[in-house]
Amino acid sequence: MNRPWTILRLAGISLGFSLLPAVLLEMMNRLAGAGFSWLGFLGRWGFTLACLATSYMLRVHAIERQSWHLPWSAAALGALSAGASLYYALTLSTPAAWTVLALAVAVTLGVNEAIARGRRMAFSWLLGIAMALVSGASGVAIAQLESRFSEEEFFSAVQSLELAIFWVFLWVVRKKALQLSGVWDTGVGGDQLAVGGLRIDVRWLYALPVLLTTASIAMLLSYQGSFYPPTAPAFKGIDADHPFQCGSTKPSASIYQGEQVFERIMALVEANPHKAAPELGMLALVNRDSAWAEAFRASLLEEASQERFTGPANSVKFIQYEATLRAYYYSRVRSAFPELFSSQEQHTLRNWFGKINRRAQSVEWIDWMYGLAYAAWPSGPYWNQEIGAGLLAVLESEGLNDPQFGQENRAFLEANHGGWSTRFRNTDDAFIYQAEWINNALFQSIYHQTEDGQNRQRSFDWLLAQALPDGSSPSYNHPTPVPLGGVAYLAASLFSDEAALWIAGRSVEYLEANGGYLAAQPFLESPIGISGRSPVVGSCLLYGDSGLPTQHGPLAPDKIVLRDGWEAGEGYMLLNLRFTGWHRYKATNTVVMLNERTPLVSEVIEGKIMDWLPTGRSLFRDKRIPRENLNGFQIARSAMSRVVYRLTGIGGPWAQDPPYYAEVESFDTGPILDVSRTLMQGWRGWKHRRSIYFYHDGPVVVVDNAWGPSGQTGAVSWHLYGPAVVNLSRILIGEAPEQAEVVLLPVIDGQIDAQPRPELAESSGQDILFQSEETGRLSLATIFLTDRWLGAEVEISRAEQRVVISIQNGHEELAINLDVDLRAP
Incomplete structure (x- = not known):
């Protein structure tokens, strides 16, 4: 049988058989609740083919008991693996992550074949299961490392298991394709694809357990250091003797x-x-x-x-x-x-x-x-x-x-x-x-x-x-x-x-x-x-102890409380500044709630009890609450996190690893207006500043500005409480006499998507997502109007390099200069 015909035969058989693991991945996505798209399916099928094709190029076989033959194609792919891994580590590039994971799957398939060849079936299956677990865990482990273990551990375990099952399907398909194409070789010597190469000493494999043990220890140490950082952003006037800074109110x-x-x-x-x-x-x-x-x-x-x-x-x-x-x-x-x-x-x-x-x-x-x-x-x-x-x-x-x-x-x-x-x-x-x-x-x-x-x-x-x-x-x-x-x-x-x-x-x-x-x-x-x-305490900036029950961390940003006063129904807003601790959730720089007479903004923290998890981890809390259920800035998943999500469907399209803290740039209180500016930076190349203008007995204005990598877009999510009527960028929520109006005012153009709260949620409401049309940049002002400001005219003007938001209700007018907010950190 000549070599070109063998390769074509192998390619044709692999193309057909590869549908099995690709369909498996699609079924896993459906079980996780991800929607079907032909583009997604073709992408997963393409990944499957890439893993198979690369594994064929990495075939090794025994020359004698202590030596293996490594084809030149395998040596070239080894160099490619090293280069892709280095590039991925330096850039966290998503294409590089796809490449690294495909190479990891291919390498484990090739090494498994080389070790198992000529061995008993029981040994072959035990080795295959071990390799499947290593392969399945590798991509998930890398995703957890790059995201500081922000994903629920049990969810990651399920992802690892699914990818391990995918590896087993690939293993079976690969073995059958090699046999049917006439390539399979069961003894010492060559096969139909082996042409030239290197001779390597098998005893180098003894280093694999050491490498796996070292990697596991490094993984554990990284996990232990993921709950809080050793330093935290400071704020003038805040220290161990004065952890709170508060204004006064009526x-x-x-x-x-x-x-x-x-x-x-x-x-x-x-x-x-x-x-x-x-x-x-x-x-x-x-x-x-x-x-x-x-x-x-x-x-x-x-x-x-x-x-x-x-x-x-x-x-x-x-x-x-x-x-x-x-x-x-x-x-x-x-x-x-x-x-x-x-x-x-x-x-x-x-x-x-x-x-x-x-x-x-x-x-x-x-x-x-x-x-x-x-x-x-x-x-x-x-x-x-x-x-x-x-x-x-x-x-x-x-x-x-x-x-x-x-x-x-x-x-x-x-x-x-x-x-x-x-x-x-x-x-x-x-x-x-x-x-x-x-x-x-x-x-x-x-x-x-x-x-x-x-x-x-x-x-x-x-x-x-x-x-x-x-x-x-x-x-x-x-x-x-x-x-x-x-x-x-x-x-x-x-x-x-x-x-x-x-x-x-x-x-x-x-x-x-x-x-x-x-x-x-x-x-x-x-x-x-x-x-x-x-x-009489008014709006407050709260710092707090960080660390774990057995460890003491630095004094760190915690919450900002903004309030009008202490009469029932007066304005109240709570901003979260952290994502740290054992029981922690992904709330850095997000609004926990906004009340003006009645709840206007709330987090979506209702959810089904996850019976399949241990009882202590089954409640909808901690890292099981997705970032997109909160009221804040969002970015799409990238790097290995995106790869694992695309393959398994577990999680969602949005990144789940916000920075530990939002830095408080300014916090000022006054008789008319309280203002806070908080900065979240170092999130996969993005910086996000949230400025809040909290007018006493008046509007609440939240200005979100973000700067990030070109080619990537950001978003802002809001979860409004109660029944809503959507009219383009103006949303009427609640019922008279406690109605409020939300105005979304893009400073940089974007798309607004408003959807009724899913039936799963206990509270009715409207889920809002604003996505910027300009890559690497986002700017949105969200204005909350109540009482006499309901129905006020809101507009944005640009003059003499100034950007100003004006709010006018016929008798009163407010103007907010956004120059400071728009200035890049």
Whole structure:
């Protein structure tokens, strides 16, 4: 058989057979929810053919036992691989990423064939599976490295598995094509495609395990360093002694009395439809009521009989916090009602808490995951929100520990001396976790008998500075909002803080009006006799502690709160400045929410529970929330991240790895206008400046400017709340009398796409996407009009090298000079 005919025959067979792995990739895309396009399918088929063709050129075969024949084509492709890899590393070019991944697939196919040739079938299949896993993981690992591990780890594992299955299909197709074309060679010697080449020593293959181990260690070290950077952008006037910078605003005229607010808090605890032992214990302590005490006793004994919190936690170690509350209230209720528990019942409960202690000190599989991530030896007590330390502190303080673990408990508490002695803010980026962390900090403070300095007060100030004027709470990176009634009243009790009491009163008022309720709040057992008066704190720039529960990072940008005042319905805006921590989401330089009388802008954080994930990772939060569900600047995926997405369909078309922080360029407050300018840079070649003009009792103007690589376009996404009527670039949202208008004013031309919120979302609304028509540049002003500004004329003018936005409602006119905003950083 002559060589040209053999090559043509192989090409024809491969062209037909390659449809199988290409269709497999298409099926994977459909399962992931990606839409079908012929262009996408042809691209994946082309990638499949490229992998096959390259693998044929990389065929090696044994000359003798310790030597292989390497064709000149393989040597040339080796040089190409090195060049493509270097070019990709320097430029993060998407075409180079396609090339690198195709070469990686081809190399593993060729090496697998060379090693397996002449071996038994069992060895061949074991080797093939190992090679498939290496090949599948390689592209995903590179994508994670280039994106600082911004993708959900379990999603990446699925991508690796899908690419491994794709490799197996290629392996089978390749083997069959070689056999049918007459090329296949099973012995020592040549084959139909081998012409010239190099002789190499097989013993060099012994270095492969070393290289894979080294790469795995480097990958792990990179992952451990991906949660926060060692430095953070500073801002003049902000330091460890002054982490907040706030203006002032007009207060509300309403006043709340401490005793009345406390009574209403207890009524809301009683109204809790999910009352459990902690709520029953709180009701018993506050009311000194034997009926509530008996209910608490029965609930606690029932849980003890079921041995709750003593079994494997698996992926949900938060149960240690629930156990902490049981131990805390048991000790308090037993002291208040000495005759409530019999000696036998006390013995039963003592043994139960001992078992809880033993379980808390047991290292489970999930602890190894935390240990690998935190670069620490795994530990049974849960690190996040310092829950494990809180549990051990209560068990030790109240004498409920297992005596055999007492020394181990105390050693852990000394080695992990946390709470207010080390920080004022929980390092996770979710509002809900701060209140839990405060309780654990208080438990530790009692155990260690520390003074805590200013961190105690600041931990509450950080929380209350984000309170909404209508009494509701911001909810970000978690589907469950946390009411402020209990924790705000605790702050009022600890510091005799009239403003905290007022926030507690307003929160209670909101819950009563909306059918809400409260959970138990430790250390809240009696009313305070002061009056709650409105805060006067206005817009705030908030910095916070960074790092991990076991590591301390620098003081870093966190949030910007913009507010009109403290009357219900007055304007409120929250801007996120970070993407750091264990529980983190991709919110750098995005608007969390905007309220003017009613919610206008919100994040899309409702989603189905992902049952196929471990329970602790199944909620729609953290890195599982896509960047495009937030209100901010977007760029398309590129480099290996784009390649893996195009092959598997998992993820979306938008990049998911924004920078750690947005730098605060300026933050100014005043009686008429508050202005913030924040800069996000180093995002795959893009820089994004977001300027916010927050007029008190007037419009809110958000100006987005971005500069990036030529040939690439940027976008801005907005998620509007409530029913909407779209009329070109003006969108009317809400219903009278609380309507608002959103005006999209491109400074540089672009396309506006407005779509109703998908049915999956719990809240109705409109999803807006503005995409610039000019590559490497984006400029958009978004104006929110309410009240007397509804329907105002909005226009942009350019004169004498100045760009000005004017807003006129017939009686008033505002002008915003964009010269500073448009200036490239």
